Amino acid sequence: MLMLLVSSVLMFFSGLIVFSSSRKHLLLMLLSLEFIVLSLYLNIFIYLSLNDYNYFFSMIFITMSVCEGALGLSVLVSMIRSWGNDYILTFSSLW
Known part of the structure; x- marks a missing residue:
């Protein structure tokens, strides 16, 4: 179980590194945010299963993350x- 926890923390920090290094395309930023x-979600699931809690909060979390992903894709489609294109630097956010 400790190995699963270490791998999920490693996943989190690798996603942060990818998010901070790939600021050219919006799609890559959205994919790293989903990662x-x-x-x-994996961390929450591990925590809830170790403490024998109910998994209701994890379902709320995954629902909100799906809504966040749909909102990000709608912003991407609107931008394209x-x-x-989906280059971040080609548009001005002051318009």
Whole structure:
């Protein structure tokens, strides 16, 4: 169980490294954010299973993360329709 916990923490930090290093495309940033959310879900699931708690909070968390992913994809589609690509530096957020 300790190995699973260490691997989920390693997943979280590798997602943070990818998120901070790939600031060129919005799609890569969204994928790394989803990877971070999945590692947090794994951490919550491990914590709840070790302490014999109910898994209701994990279902709320996964529902909110799905909503966050849908919102990110809608922003990506809107950005591609407006500017033609998903490069972060090609658009000005002051418009």
